[in-house]
Amino acid sequence: TCGVCVEVGAFPAAVCPKGLAGLAVGNTLANAIAVDASGVYFATTSAIMKVGLGGGTPVTLVATTNIPYALAVRGSTIYWTENPATGSTPIGSVHSAPITGGASQTLVPYMPLAMGIAVDESNVYAGNYNGIVIAPLSTGSAKTVVTSQGNTNNVYGVAVDATNAYAAEFGGYLWKLPLNGTAPVMVSGVSPSGGVVVSGSTLYFTDDPGYGNA
Numbered sequence: 001t002c003g004v005c006v007e008v009g010a011f012p013a014a015v016c017p018k019g020l021a022g023l024a025v026g027n028t029l030a031n032a033i034a035v036d037a038s039g040v041y042f043a044t045t046s047a048i049m050k051v052g053l054g055g056g057t058p059v060t061l062v063a064t065t066n067i068p069y070a071l072a073v074r075g076s077t078i079y080w081t082e083n084p085a086t087g088s089t090p091i092g093s094v095h096s097a098p099i100t101g102g103a104s105q106t107l108v109p110y111m112p113l114a115m116g117i118a119v120d121e122s123n124v125y126a127g128n129y130n131g132i133v134i135a136p137l138s139t140g141s142a143k144t145v146v147t148s149q150g151n152t153n154n155v156y157g158v159a160v161d162a163t164n165a166y167a168a169e170f171g172g173y174l175w176k177l178p179l180n181g182t183a184p185v186m187v188s189g190v191s192p193s194g195g196v197v198v199s200g201s202t203l204y205f206t207d208d209p210g211y212g213n214a
Contacts, residue, residue, distance in 0.1 A: 018029035043068035127155025156194030
């Protein structure tokens with residue numbers, strides 16, 4: 001088994017648990033992570049950072065006043081959801097910025113409990129407390145596709161392929177949302193815990209009948 005870690009501040013510099021190779025050690029609450037051919041992107045409580053695939057000194061791409069939750073990279077742009085540090089129902093938002101650094105753009109300015117994120121060539125898909133918010137990458141208005149059927153299970157995980165978006169609610173349901181606008185379809189017999197990714201014709205997700213399966 002091998003791996004890398006972008007480590008939180010609880011571990012001293014140059015130390016990484018379980019024998020993993022540390023790329024950027026000693027950051028404050030490093031959480032969300034994404035990767036492309038040029039580097040590893042991660043979020044702290046106050047910034048979106050980038051470090052080389054072989055490690056090195058992280059650089060700050062964007063400083064934030066809120067706490068980033070999830071990251072996605074496509075082409076020359078990084079996308080993220082963020083929420084304020086306080087508030088019973090945090091009013092979050094969705095943003096983008098060049099992967100080389102520079103000014104950020106707000107794609108969705110008002111989004112309660114902004115969570116998981118995915119992106120394709122046309123839209124960004126962000127999970128919140130009752131479904132997925134779909135926002136165009138260029139111009140136009142965001143829309144919400146409600147999946148929760150009256151529940152308030154937060155959509156922690158989001159994935160997208162050529163024909164569908166997928167929403168994984170924590171302790172709720174797994175949904176397939178056709179991109180052609182037809183009604184969402186609930187995947188029966190599973191209780192996702194929030195993680196979801198699609199590769200080719202296969203959907204992978206973490207399941208939570210008693211916590212902690214995949």
